[in-house]
Amino acid sequence: MSDSPILSIKDLHAKVADEDIDILHGVNLEIGRGELHAIMGPNGSGKSTLAKILAGHPGYETTSGEVLYEGEDLLELEVDERAQKGVFLAFQYPVEVPGVSIANFLRTALQARLGEGEEVDLFDFQDELLAKMEILDMDPSFAERSVNDGFSGGEKKRNEILQMAVLKPKLALMDETDSGLDIDALQVVAKGVKRLQEEDPDMSVLIITHYQRVLQYIEPDHVHVMIGGQLVRSGGAEVAADLEAQGYEQFKTPATG
Amino acid sequence: MAATPATDTTGTGLMEGVTDHINREAVESLAADEPQWLRDRRLEAWSLYERTPMPTTRLEEWRYTNLSRKLKLDRLSLLPWEERSYSPESAPRRLKDAMDQDRDASGHLIELDGTVASVDLGEEFAAKGVVLTSLRKAVHSHPELLEELLATEALPAGLGKFQALNAALWTDGVLLYVPKGVRLERPIRVSRWSSEPGRAVFSRTLIVAEGASQVSFVDECLSEDFEEQMLASTAVEVFARDGAQVQFVSLQRMGTGTFHLSQQRTLAGRDSTLDTLNVGLGGTTARVDLNARLQGPGANSDMLGLYFGDGDQHFDFNTSQDHVAPNAKSDLLYKGALDGRAQSVFRGVIKVHRGAQQTDAYQTNRNLLLSDRARADSLPNLEIEADDVRCSHGATVGQLDQNHLFYLMSRGIPRELAERLVVMGFLGEVLSRLPLGGVVEKITGIIDEKLHG
Ligand SMILES: Nc1ncnc2c1ncn2[C@@H]1O[C@H](COP(=O)(O)OP(=O)(O)OP(=O)(O)O)[C@@H](O)[C@H]1O
Numbered sequence: 001m002s003d004s005p006i007l008s009i010k011d012l013h014a015k016v017a018d019e020d021i022d023i024l025h026g027v028n029l030e031i032g033r034g035e036l037h038a039i040m041g042p043n044g045s046g047k048s049t050l051a052k053i054l055a056g057h058p059g060y061e062t063t064s065g066e067v068l069y070e071g072e073d074l075l076e077l078e079v080d081e082r083a084q085k086g087v088f089l090a091f092q093y094p095v096e097v098p099g100v101s102i103a104n105f106l107r108t109a110l111q112a113r114l115g116e117g118e119e120v121d122l123f124d125f126q127d128e129l130l131a132k133m134e135i136l137d138m139d140p141s142f143a144e145r146s147v148n149d150g151f152s153g154g155e156k157k158r159n160e161i162l163q164m165a166v167l168k169p170k171l172a173l174m175d176e177t178d179s180g181l182d183i184d185a186l187q188v189v190a191k192g193v194k195r196l197q198e199e200d201p202d203m204s205v206l207i208i209t210h211y212q213r214v215l216q217y218i219e220p221d222h223v224h225v226m227i228g229g230q231l232v233r234s235g236g237a238e239v240a241a242d243l244e245a246q247g248y249e250q251f252k253t254p255a256t257g
Numbered sequence: 258m259a260a261t262p263a264t265d266t267t268g269t270g271l272m273e274g275v276t277d278h279i280n281r282e283a284v285e286s287l288a289a290d291e292p293q294w295l296r297d298r299r300l301e302a303w304s305l306y307e308r309t310p311m312p313t314t315r316l317e318e319w320r321y322t323n324l325s326r327k328l329k330l331d332r333l334s335l336l337p338w339e340e341r342s343y344s345p346e347s348a349p350r351r352l353k354d355a356m357d358q359d360r361d362a363s364g365h366l367i368e369l370d371g372t373v374a375s376v377d378l379g380e381e382f383a384a385k386g387v388v389l390t391s392l393r394k395a396v397h398s399h400p401e402l403l404e405e406l407l408a409t410e411a412l413p414a415g416l417g418k419f420q421a422l423n424a425a426l427w428t429d430g431v432l433l434y435v436p437k438g439v440r441l442e443r444p445i446r447v448s449r450w451s452s453e454p455g456r457a458v459f460s461r462t463l464i465v466a467e468g469a470s471q472v473s474f475v476d477e478c479l480s481e482d483f484e485e486q487m488l489a490s491t492a493v494e495v496f497a498r499d500g501a502q503v504q505f506v507s508l509q510r511m512g513t514g515t516f517h518l519s520q521q522r523t524l525a526g527r528d529s530t531l532d533t534l535n536v537g538l539g540g541t542t543a544r545v546d547l548n549a550r551l552q553g554p555g556a557n558s559d560m561l562g563l564y565f566g567d568g569d570q571h572f573d574f575n576t577s578q579d580h581v582a583p584n585a586k587s588d589l590l591y592k593g594a595l596d597g598r599a600q601s602v603f604r605g606v607i608k609v610h611r612g613a614q615q616t617d618a619y620q621t622n623r624n625l626l627l628s629d630r631a632r633a634d635s636l637p638n639l640e641i642e643a644d645d646v647r648c649s650h651g652a653t654v655g656q657l658d659q660n661h662l663f664y665l666m667s668r669g670i671p672r673e674l675a676e677r678l679v680v681m682g683f684l685g686e687v688l689s690r691l692p693l694g695g696v697v698e699k700i701t702g703i704i705d706e707k708l709h710g
């Protein structure tokens with residue numbers, strides 16, 4: 001089992017729900033346990049759409065293809081079920097939840113993972129939360145602030161990684177977590193992700209990014225290029241360097257089929 | 258707001274809302290054994306009622322609440338006053354459950370179908386001169402106080418059709434009097450229960466907090482669910498004298514089929530604090546008219562409101578921050594969530610009279626729609642006649658959108674719980690501003706039930 005991929009996407013086509021807007025045109029991707037993949041690609045190529053579909057966003061419809069997560073049909077699962085089974089999406093644009101503190105939010109999320117009659121231990125939880133905040137260089141007072149309410153762009157991104165650190169996913173989808181972070185923050189976040197991978201070497205990560213910079217801190221095993229809703233090139237870390245040097249122009253001949 | 262409907266001068270509105278049961282004979286029979294001043298007051302109020310046209314949606318204040326459709330006065334009969342007593346054994350389940358959740362109180366009054374059935378006031382407070390009693394009994398025990406303050410300064414019959422109706426037909430209610438300097442740490446609680454469909458119940462509350470006294474008052478009204486309409490009309494008059502601190506909380510939890518009409522006037526004296534919280538959760542139609550008059554310099558009123566509607570509930574809040582004195586402050590925050598086909602109206606005016614310099618007045622109404630068919634109308638308004646003031650108002654109507662829910666659910670939180678978190682987070686801002694023992698838990702519990710029912 002452990003050498004079968006955690007995620008396997010086969011010829012995935014998807015559109016905006018209730019509208020004739022096709023976005024993904026046959027995506028193929030396999031992610032093995034413990035692997036770190038990166039997707040790069042120009043604005044509007046469908047990267048976030050892919051991530052949201054994997055997390056179960058109701059605004060998109062898959063028209064063909066399949067997605068297996070740990071051998072199970074992922075697309076059949078509700079959003080919360082996917083999360084409970086270990087899928088985590090760090091949002092490109094995190095949502096504000098006024099009046100709900102980070103601590104309350106995360107405690108509720110952890111509690112939802114437990115069975116009937118089980119309770120999150122409040123002291124353990126508090127310790128864990130504060131420890132993770134320290135790793136991410138966040139002031140402890142953030143625990144009592146409303147989720148993302150009035151947060152700066154960088155604080156929102158950091159908060160996404162905090163949630164990831166507490167919820168400990170098996171498959172983390174990180175959508176442009178590096179955008180909007182200053183150099184120091186980027187290093188802190190990268191360190192946080194690395195630490196999670198050390199704690200759980202089986203954790204798989206899919207990073208969506210526009211910049212090679214983050215990939216120097218978190219080294220990917222595979223880099224894919226998405227253009228027009230397809231992954232048009234896959235390779236090792238050299239792909240990112242190549243993109244940095246040459247841009248997307250080299251792929252601009254539309255893929256046939 | 259308060260002084261809208263001019264009495265009818267053309268003659269066309271005469272006798273509107275006079276029915277087989279709601280008529281002059283009813284007023285006369287109520288007043289039969291009453292002292293002259295009260296009889297006169299009732300009959301004068303009745304005359305005003307007869308002469309005042311029934312409000313229609315052509316009036317700004319009633320634009321979104323169509324009385325001709327929502328209130329069937331001609332199908333309602335009055336509930337005669339009769340001696341009642343309360344026994345926990347035979348108490349209706351809903352009422353008992355509600356009271357079981359209450360924490361300690363300084364005093365407790367129970368009203369059943371418009372008649373006060375039980376009054377319980379801590380001895381130490383009675384010894385200090387605090388009065389908590391049935392309004393009907395107070396006519397005899399505290400005639401001077403009532404003659405001076407009942408339906409005179411705060412809610413006179415001349416304010417409008419329904420103010421007049423209540424002033425003419427009230428059967429009972431509450432008198433709370435807190436003498437100078439007396440401070441009650443725990444709240445006075447009132448629990449009201451209505452059990453009869455097809456009836457109209459009229460009740461009044463008079464609260465007088467003398468100088469530097471302190472009291473909080475929690476008024477909870479409940480009822481059976483009805484197939485036939487039932488009208489519960491309450492008039493609330495609150496006086497906070499100089500330096501007094503008063504909190505008035507109304508918890509409206511009526512059953513389906515009820516039309517709840519609550520008219521409130523608060524008069525805040527010099528350096529007093531007079532805060533209100535109106536919670537609208539029950540009823541089919543619920544209208545609140547609240548006029549907060551900042552009458553003494555340095556007075557302060559926090560005006561909070563919270564509502565959660567579902568099914569086809571209709572809430573209409575009509576508020577006024579009426580600044581007469583200088584250096585006073587009022588801060589209004591009304592927040593509501595609406596599910597199903599529920600509808601809410603918030604109409605609020607900040608009125609700063611000439612001479613009310615250095616007024617601070619704020620008004621915020623926020624709504625959260627949980628369904629496509631729910632609706633919220635918000636109409637904030639400013640009327641400012643003084644020049645040195647700080648005022649602001651704002652209104653929003655937001656939708657719980659799928660991105661919002663998706664975010665919470667993507668952390669593994671099931672949909673119901675996600676909705677609950679968002680709603681409670683949204684409404685919590687109101688509750689956190691008036692921390693009163695047990696009230697927050699109670700409201701949270703009811704909203705939970707509504708969300709999951
Ligand atoms: N709900 C929607 N309705 C209409 N169009 C949509 C919707 N969601 C996505 N799209 C379109 O699909 C395309 C892909 O969007 P997506 O957000 O996946 O791009 P992206 O690769 O993440 O871009 P960026 O690098 O700018 O974040 C865009 O053209 C976008 O406008």
Ligand SMILES: [Mg+2]
Pocket residue numbers: 047048049092175176
């Ligand atoms: Mg994107």
